[in-house]
Amino acid sequence: MASSISQELDPYFLSVPYAKRWDLFQPTIRSLYVDNNRNVTDVARIMKEDYKFSALEHQYKYYLKKWNLTKSVPKEKKEAAVTALGKRVRDDSTSTTVIKYKGGEIDKKRLRRHIVELERTHKKCMAVLCSGGNTFIRWNLPYRAFSSSASAAANHRSPYWITDSTPSDISVVSPTANRIGGSPFINDPSLSDAPSPTVLVLRGKFQRERTDLFLGGDHEKLLQRMDKREKMTLTTWLYQFWLFSFKTAKYWGVGPRNWTSDILEFDRYRDKISPSLSNTPNFNGEIPATPGSSAAIGVIGESLDSNRHPAQLCRWAIHANIGVYYSGTSSPGSVYSEGLSDSEDSESGESESEDWENGDLDTRDPDTWKRWPANRNRTNFAKKLKAALKNNLFSNIRASDLPITTTSLTEAAKTSSSALLMECFGFAIMTRNPKLFWKILPKIETTVVQNSHFYPLHLATSFLDGSKTCCNILDALMNHMGICNSVRKLFINDRGHTVLDNLMMAILKSHTSCPPVTVDDSFKDMNHWSGEEVDICGRWDADSPCVRSHLAEGKASIPIGWKHMFCHTSVQTICHCIGRIFGPSYAPKIDTPSGLFMKHCQNCGHKLQLLPLHSLVLVAFHLAQSGCEDENLFGILAVLVCLLANGANPLDRAAISMKALRGQDNAYECSHELLEPIDIADKIPSTLMSSWASDARLGWDIFCSVLRYAGNERRSGEIKTRSSANTLNRGDGFSAFLEYGSDSDVDMDERRDDEDESEAEMETDSPVCDHDQLNNNFYGRSDVVGKLWAAVQTELLTYRRLEVGNSWLSSNFDMLSLLDGIPLGFVSLPLLENDMMNPFCRCGRFINVLDEACVCVDEACSHYFSNMEDWERSAYIVIPESGM
Numbered sequence: 048m049a050s051s052i053s054q055e056l057d058p059y060f061l062s063v064p065y066a067k068r069w070d071l072f073q074p075t076i077r078s079l080y081v082d083n084n085r086n087v088t089d090v091a092r093i094m095k096e097d098y099k100f101s102a103l104e105h106q107y108k109y110y111l112k113k114w115n116l117t118k119s120v121p122k123e124k125k126e127a128a129v130t131a132l133g134k135r136v137r138d139d140s141t142s143t144t145v146i147k148y149k150g151g152e153i154d155k156k157r158l159r160r161h162i163v164e165l166e167r168t169h170k171k172c173m174a175v176l177c178s179g180g181n182t183f184i185r186w187n188l189p190y191r192a193f194s195s196s197a198s199a200a201a202n203h204r205s206p207y208w209i210t211d212s213t214p215s216d217i218s219v220v221s222p223t224a225n226r227i228g229g230s231p232f233i234n235d236p237s238l239s240d241a242p243s244p245t246v247l248v249l250r251g252k253f254q255r256e257r258t259d260l261f262l263g264g265d266h267e268k269l270l271q272r273m274d275k276r277e278k279m280t281l282t283t284w285l286y287q288f289w290l291f292s293f294k295t296a297k298y299w300g301v302g303p304r305n306w307t308s309d310i311l312e313f314d315r316y317r318d319k320i321s322p323s324l325s326n327t328p329n330f331n332g333e334i335p336a337t338p339g340s341s342a343a344i345g346v347i348g349e350s351l352d353s354n355r356h357p358a359q360l361c362r363w364a365i366h367a368n369i370g371v372y373y374s375g376t377s378s379p380g381s382v383y384s385e386g387l388s389d390s391e392d393s394e395s396g397e398s399e400s401e402d403w404e405n406g407d408l409d410t411r412d413p414d415t416w417k418r419w420p421a422n423r424n425r426t427n428f429a430k431k432l433k434a435a436l437k438n439n440l441f442s443n444i445r446a447s448d449l450p451i452t453t454t455s456l457t458e459a460a461k462t463s464s465s466a467l468l469m470e471c472f473g474f475a476i477m478t479r480n481p482k483l484f485w486k487i488l489p490k491i492e493t494t495v496v497q498n499s500h501f502y503p504l505h506l507a508t509s510f511l512d513g514s515k516t517c518c519n520i521l522d523a524l525m526n527h528m529g530i531c532n533s534v535r536k537l538f539i540n541d542r543g544h545t546v547l548d549n550l551m552m553a554i555l556k557s558h559t560s561c562p563p564v565t566v567d568d569s570f571k572d573m574n575h576w577s578g579e580e581v582d583i584c585g586r587w588d589a590d591s592p593c594v595r596s597h598l599a600e601g602k603a604s605i606p607i608g609w610k611h612m613f614c615h616t617s618v619q620t621i622c623h624c625i626g627r628i629f630g631p632s633y634a635p636k637i638d639t640p641s642g643l644f645m646k647h648c649q650n651c652g653h654k655l656q657l658l659p660l661h662s663l664v665l666v667a668f669h670l671a672q673s674g675c676e677d678e679n680l681f682g683i684l685a686v687l688v689c690l691l692a693n694g695a696n697p698l699d700r701a702a703i704s705m706k707a708l709r710g711q712d713n714a715y716e717c718s719h720e721l722l723e724p725i726d727i728a729d730k731i732p733s734t735l736m737s738s739w740a741s742d743a744r745l746g747w748d749i750f751c752s753v754l755r756y757a758g759n760e761r762r763s764g765e766i767k768t769r770s771s772a773n774t775l776n777r778g779d780g781f782s783a784f785l786e787y788g789s790d791s792d793v794d795m796d797e798r799r800d801d802e803d804e805s806e807a808e809m810e811t812d813s814p815v816c817d818h819d820q821l822n823n824n825f826y827g828r829s830d831v832v833g834k835l836w837a838a839v840q841t842e843l844l845t846y847r848r849l850e851v852g853n854s855w856l857s858s859n860f861d862m863l864s865l866l867d868g869i870p871l872g873f874v875s876l877p878l879l880e881n882d883m884m885n886p887f888c889r890c891g892r893f894i895n896v897l898d899e900a901c902v903c904v905d906e907a908c909s910h911y912f913s914n915m916e917d918w919e920r921s922a923y924i925v926i927p928e929s930g931m
Contacts, residue, residue: 191601302416362514362585509578513620514585522927543642613682626900680746836891
């Protein structure tokens with residue numbers, strides 16, 4: 048107060064000693080020199096004329112240096128200033144905040160020039176898609192469903208997630224926000240409210256940075272750097288592109304040639320309003336829509352499909368010795384290569400500005416769709432995706448409203464042909480369209496697959512379809528990924544899950560209420576299984592109206608009410624896939640450790656990793672505990688017998704802690720022990736089983752009985768082997784070496800072969816089947832497992848539940864008789880007693896068949912008794928290539 052009064056009485060500080068007047072005039076000098084950009088000569092003149100303060104230029108330079116006042120802003124300070132602006136600039140703000148450096152305002156023109164120069168330098172770098180084929184195929188959920196999934200964990204982070212703190216010499220003054228209307232998606236700014244040049248430049252910079260994060264595959268950081276509205280816009284648009292790509296791939300060759308936003312009906316299946324979003328700043332409560340549409344002006348009605356549920360009755364595929372696909376209804380799989388040019392690496396033919404008209408076509412009725420003309424407008428799938436990114440006709444969101452730039456996406460798609468081809472291949476696998484799949488498969492470079500984070504075998508087993516393709520896609524991948532691209536290397540993905548693990552997860556996601564965390568602690572925040580939008584028995588697909596309506600309600604996971612028990616269609620698909628994986632000579636080891644249910648001892652840190660049969664026991668438990676109504680565990684019994692028939696060893700032990708599996712272990716003692724698969728089953732408390740239905744309890748008892756018998760049978764064989772080996776008096780390894788001698792003509796490999804043959808003859812009195820000679824599988828000598836496997840295959844080939852209320856099992860497969868017979872070493876089933884099956888080997892494989900892993904009904908049955916000739920629900924498909 049005293050200083051202000053004294054300044055009013057003496058505005059020029061004439062009564063103050065000269066040396067002290069410098070400090071009193073510092074704000075004025077700083078304003079002239081820094082804010083008004085005056086040079087020292089002008090400052091000295093103005094101070095003398097207007098403030099009666101006389102000083103020489105060298106005196107001003109001395110004090111300017113003393114006060115640390117400078118007009119030049121170092122590059123790193125400009126970067127800090129731009130970062131500080133980025134924390135505060137809103138997309139609906141028309142002016143920037145005031146940035147000061149060492150007390151002086153930084154000229155916005157300087158900042159703009161700095162940003163423009165950075166952008167000019169960046170443009171010299173070519174935009175590319177990250178390798179791995181997961182830039183687009185992972186965005187399979189609309190915004191609200193995405194927000195409830197683990198992928199949206201970044202929703203709970205700061206919307207401006209930037210770790211760098213603002214330097215102490217950079218200060219920020221935020222003006223009152225001047226907002227543009229209620230939503231940038233609906234209202235265009237007026238001229239008076241137009242964003243300032245600095246705001247526009249900043250938005251462009253941030254858009255480019257976000258685009259770089261997206262193209263680089265750093266999607267988590269991208270989400271962390273966006274607010275809710277930006278996430279909503281981007282995830283909605285990416286889902287729309289995903290659905291466009293999915294539809295285009297699924298129906299490649301038939302129906303609409305160009306899936307526009309109207310045909311895709313995005314306004315009809317818009318996300319319902321979320322209460323949490325309505326409280327978001329600057330959010331008007333709507334998902335972006337095309338201006339002028341009913342959705343764009345706020346009319347959000349209930350979806351016509353909001354109460355629709357899928358049918359409970361399965362569909363199924365029937366392998367047959369035919370050359371083409373047949374189905375009772377139109378299917379994309381019915382289109383093969385009749386004259387359609389579809390070169391994925393040719394740029395000739397149709398341009399990217401192709402005609403996007405579909406003519407007179409009922410886009411909601413696939414049964415009426417026709418095949419594309421053979422010689423009209425040649426194109427390929429990759430070009431379709433590039434054209435869509437460029438013209439944006441698939442979306443009802445304007446490209447200018449996106450927080451990333453589609454121009455860079457289009458450029459990246461053009462320059463990254465290999466990465467885009469992997470995306471195309473991924474969509475072909477997910478949509479199970481044989482025509483498109485076989486067009487792209489030969490063009491996949493093996494080195495690209497192996498050096499990427501793309502796992503085609505896992506993708507195929509995440510999107511299984513037992514109603515149209517069964518195991519055929521997986522079989523093609525196993526046989527055509529190339530000699531250099533080892534299937535064994537692709538067998539385990541970056542999460543440590545094997546392809547067999549993926550099949551186990553397919554069972555749980557399709558037929559139980561188990562969340563993903565059940566099988567892997569790293570899934571603790573996830574409530575959506577990979578691929579659950581596609582039903583394994585053909586009752587819904589990712590583009591089905593019921594699925595789209597469900598996702599629009601913000602629900603990422605398929606409800607248990609849609610699912611049913613582990614049915615024959617699903618069981619057959621899983622078993623066929625197991626045969627595809629472990630049948631070839633180049634197959635991975637069937638006893639490769641599982642990545643499911645893995646724990647670590649809290650006391651000693653030991654990794655507690657299960658083997659496949661251990662994991663299968665836990666899957667069986669969860670089927671009984673959390674499965675669907677009427678679950679009888681026939682399916683998991685079939686999978687057990689299938690694994691045994693393919694060489695799985697029930698005697699292999701693994702370090703397991705039952706307490707850790709139940710989440711009851713501690714850091715003070717080790718609770719793990721070496722257990723066989725049957726030991727896990729024996730340790731499950733009876734109190735948990737008391738609530739199971741009688742069918743599930745019966746199925747569990749039979750499952751355990753078969754597993755126990757298989758273990759005892761193999762243990763008995765090994766005891767005989769050891770006893771016989773002792774009578775030969777071969778001694779230990781060192782004695783054996785001395786016996787054969789270093790100069791013997793018989794090498795160690797030949798010795799091992801002789802031992803294997805001797806052991807094979809001693810393990811059982813039964814003759815060894817021909818198949819056993821190929822893989823040295825013990826259960827090629829097991830009469831019980833062989834009969835069970837033959838009976839299981841026949842049951843799957845001949846019976847389906849045709850009406851709701853019908854039995855899930857035929858009368859030819861009596862589960863109760865197995866419970867009495869297995870412990871005694873015999874199998875009593877009507878299929879065997881009534882001679883309903885053709886001759887089969889001791890290992891359970893049928894004789895004289897085209898494909899032992901995928902038997903046809905006429906090859907298994909002595910006479911025809913199948914009930915599966917429902918032409919509306921069945922599809923005849925070719926026998927996989929490996930069996931031809």
